[in-house]
Amino acid sequence: MNTMVANKAKAAQPQGAGPAALKVVARDVNVHYGQKHALKGVSIDIPDRSVTAFIGPSGCGKSTFLRCINRMNDTIANARVDGSIKLDGADIYDPAVDVVQLRARVGMVFQKPNPFPKSIYENVVYGPRIHGLAESRADLDAIVEKSLRGAGLWDEVKDRLREPGTGLSGGQQQRLCIARTIAVEPEVILMDEPCSALDPIATAVIEELIEELRKDFTIVIVTHNMQQAARVSQRTAFFHLGLLVEVDDTEKIFTNPQDARTQGYITGRYG
Amino acid sequence: MTPEAIRRLKRRYAAERRFKAYGIAAMTFAAAALLLLLVTVVGNGYTAFWQTQLRIEVFFDPDAIAPAGTTDRRRLMGADYRTVLLDAVSARFPEVRDRDGLRQLEGLVGSGAEVQLRDMVVADPGLIGQRRQVWLLAHSDIDMLIKGQTRLGDGARVTERQAGWLTALARGGDVDQFFNTRFFTGADSRDPELVGILGGVVGTTFTLLICLLLAFPLGVMAAVYLEEYAPKNRLTDIIEVNINNLAAVPSIVFGLLGLSVFINFFGMPRSAPLVGGSVLALMSLPTIIIAARAALRAVPPSIREGALGVGASKMQMIGHHVLPLAMPGILTGTIIAMAHALGETAPLLMIGMVAFITDIPTDPLSASTVLPVQIFMWADHPERGFVEKTSAGIIVLLVFMLVMNASAVWLRRKFERRW
Numbered sequence: 248m249n250t251m252v253a254n255k256a257k258a259a260q261p262q263g264a265g266p267a268a269l270k271v272v273a274r275d276v277n278v279h280y281g282q283k284h285a286l287k288g289v290s291i292d293i294p295d296r297s298v299t300a301f302i303g304p305s306g307c308g309k310s311t312f313l314r315c316i317n318r319m320n321d322t323i324a325n326a327r328v329d330g331s332i333k334l335d336g337a338d339i340y341d342p343a344v345d346v347v348q349l350r351a352r353v354g355m356v357f358q359k360p361n362p363f364p365k366s367i368y369e370n371v372v373y374g375p376r377i378h379g380l381a382e383s384r385a386d387l388d389a390i391v392e393k394s395l396r397g398a399g400l401w402d403e404v405k406d407r408l409r410e411p412g413t414g415l416s417g418g419q420q421q422r423l424c425i426a427r428t429i430a431v432e433p434e435v436i437l438m439d440e441p442c443s444a445l446d447p448i449a450t451a452v453i454e455e456l457i458e459e460l461r462k463d464f465t466i467v468i469v470t471h472n473m474q475q476a477a478r479v480s481q482r483t484a485f486f487h488l489g490l491l492v493e494v495d496d497t498e499k500i501f502t503n504p505q506d507a508r509t510q511g512y513i514t515g516r517y518g
Numbered sequence: 519m520t521p522e523a524i525r526r527l528k529r530r531y532a533a534e535r536r537f538k539a540y541g542i543a544a545m546t547f548a549a550a551a552l553l554l555l556l557v558t559v560v561g562n563g564y565t566a567f568w569q570t571q572l573r574i575e576v577f578f579d580p581d582a583i584a585p586a587g588t589t590d591r592r593r594l595m596g597a598d599y600r601t602v603l604l605d606a607v608s609a610r611f612p613e614v615r616d617r618d619g620l621r622q623l624e625g626l627v628g629s630g631a632e633v634q635l636r637d638m639v640v641a642d643p644g645l646i647g648q649r650r651q652v653w654l655l656a657h658s659d660i661d662m663l664i665k666g667q668t669r670l671g672d673g674a675r676v677t678e679r680q681a682g683w684l685t686a687l688a689r690g691g692d693v694d695q696f697f698n699t700r701f702f703t704g705a706d707s708r709d710p711e712l713v714g715i716l717g718g719v720v721g722t723t724f725t726l727l728i729c730l731l732l733a734f735p736l737g738v739m740a741a742v743y744l745e746e747y748a749p750k751n752r753l754t755d756i757i758e759v760n761i762n763n764l765a766a767v768p769s770i771v772f773g774l775l776g777l778s779v780f781i782n783f784f785g786m787p788r789s790a791p792l793v794g795g796s797v798l799a800l801m802s803l804p805t806i807i808i809a810a811r812a813a814l815r816a817v818p819p820s821i822r823e824g825a826l827g828v829g830a831s832k833m834q835m836i837g838h839h840v841l842p843l844a845m846p847g848i849l850t851g852t853i854i855a856m857a858h859a860l861g862e863t864a865p866l867l868m869i870g871m872v873a874f875i876t877d878i879p880t881d882p883l884s885a886s887t888v889l890p891v892q893i894f895m896w897a898d899h900p901e902r903g904f905v906e907k908t909s910a911g912i913i914v915l916l917v918f919m920l921v922m923n924a925s926a927v928w929l930r931r932k933f934e935r936r937w
Contacts, residue, residue, distance in 0.1 A: 317827070319823065319826065319827070322822075322823075322826060324749070324750060347829050347830070347831050348829070349829075350826065350827060350828070350829040351828075351829035354827060354828065354829075355823075355827035356827075357820060357823055357824065357827065359820055361818075361820035361821060361823065361824040362824070363821065363824060363825070363839060364821075364843065373825075373828060373830075373838070374828035374829060374830075377828075377829065377830055377831075377834055377838075378829060424824070427824075427828060428827070428828060430828075431828055431829060
């Protein structure tokens with residue numbers, strides 16, 4: 248089958264998948280949107296400082312689960328989440344948890360680049376400013392440079408930090424959103440199909456960036472593009488009809504899936 | 519292509535051309551109506567900015583003004599300037615001796631001239647006992663004749679004899695037109711030659727300020743709550759329907775509400791801009807709420823998610839991102855509501871802002887009137903002189919509206935450019 252993909256997956260993970268510390272542990276997570284049972288009993292372990300990819304056909308619940316990890320589903324009026332999701336051993340749905348603090352620890356990058364209609368500089372400093380991470384102007388400047396360098400955007404925009412972020416190209420906007428996210432120094436970054444609105448070249452840049460970012464962050468990425476999952480991730484989870492069908496090392500999923508549905512999806516029989 | 523298809527295509531293009539022509543026709547009609555309105559109003563009104571005056575030598579007779587020799591202000595204000603004025607006019611035309619003639623002479627200068635003399639003496643009591651050449655305000659009927667608004671004979675407001683005296687005066691260069699500053703610095707009066715619009719302008723300014731200060735924050739906060747916080751259930755549905763209904767309630771009903779609630783129940787002063795502004799605020803609220811909700815809904819969800827995604831609280835999301843993005847739309851709704859409030863007359867009649875007020879209001883609690891009501895009252899007067907004043911009032915109202923809207927649009931632009 249997909250040997251080329253499998254080779255790339257291997258190349259992206261030279262050191263092999265050793266047992267790593269677990270960052271996020273989910274047990275029996277169910278999500279209901281009103282009467283609709285969107286996510287059914289999902290249990291998954293997400294290792295620290297690695298890339299975990301969620302794949303699956305449209306409407307399979309992968310984005311729903313992703314949005315549970317930083318409680319973005321709270322903003323949907325009739326969504327109900329049960330089960331437990333632990334971040335570093337602490338339940339994030341505990342009533343004592345402050346959702347604003349949680350989202351500072353678990354950042355999110357969205358499908359469509361959504362920079363604020365403000366300057367590039369303001370986009371990056373917004374998070375640090377509301378969380379009080381910077382004392383002075385110089386601190387903010389330092390955060391901006393560090394974050395934009397981290398997102399691989401510094402050299403392209405350093406001379407026009409005061410220009411609106413919405414004036415950048417799509418790929419640059421998405422990297423600006425990544426810079427905005429890493430500016431608050433989260434521990435986990437959730438990416439919801441971050442490349443689906445981008446051209447192949449911008450996609451390649453983002454993928455390289457993800458490879459860089461996993462040195463410092465735990466990354467969970469939802470993607471429709473199986474090659475992308477194979478290229479960037481160490482672990483892959485396959486969702487189907489609200490169920491987590493299979494989760495394993497990426498290499499294994501793409502070369503030797505255990506479940507017939509996974510096999511069918513990655514070979515393109517449906518999806 | 520088959521001939522059938524070509525024919526169909528031709529028909530389609532013809533239909534499109536007709537469709538466009540209908541649009542152009544509608545535009546032309548609207549523009550023509552507007553032009554007609556402007557031409558009528560300006561044509562009738564521009565003459566009100568000038569006033570005819572007659573130069574006559576006045577003897578400030580001490581016997582008439584200060585018979586006891588006292589020159590304190592109160593006495594001077596109440597002195598008999600009519601005699602002084604009549605003596606001056608009849609001295610100019612000594613050949614007129616008959617009663618009817620004297621009455622007609624008196625008709626050359628209106629009571630405005632009396633007020634003029636009084637103001638002169640009060641300002642400078644040293645004038646008493648002196649002779650001065652004074653430009654006196656002509657009676658409004660004379661004013662109309664000189665300006666060509668009326669002609670001799672029709673309605674016989676000005677007699678042949680008066681016309682003869684005017685010709686005599688004009689020959690000596692003693693008839694002229696001056697810029698009517700009083701119109702821009704005075705308040706209402708019974709005499710068309712003395713009326714001013716400033717009272718209405720100040721009243722309108724106070725009223726609209728009160729209206730804006732009440733309606734804008736209330737409307738925006740209500741819209742933010744309904745759009746961002748309120749659960750979507752039957753209760754909020756009912757509230758929404760009722761807000762839409764309120765926007766359609768006839769304005770006179772709001773006037774009745776203001777009368778019974780603000781004046782009768784809360785005991786607020788009658789005829790005051792405070793009450794007028796409150797009533798207009800109630801009237802503007804639904805419009806502002808509806809516009810603000812539409813503007814808030816139009817803010818893309820991706821911006822909200824982006825803000826929440828970096829850990830903004832809901833209030834920060836609204837305050838830092840949603841409201842600023844919605845502000846141009848909210849301002850547009852507010853401009854429409856305020857322009858509507860500016861032209862509103864009916865509810866203000868109910869709360870007594872239709873009173874005859876000759877002082878310029880100094881604060882939102884003093885009795886005052888507003889521009890549209892002032893225009894309404896002038897239009898009600900029978901004197902020919904009020905026709906041009908009515909039109910001039912409309913011109914001032916339109917200018918006021920233009921200035922208000924232009925500044926709002928400028929504000930909106932400034933807001934949009936911040937991004």
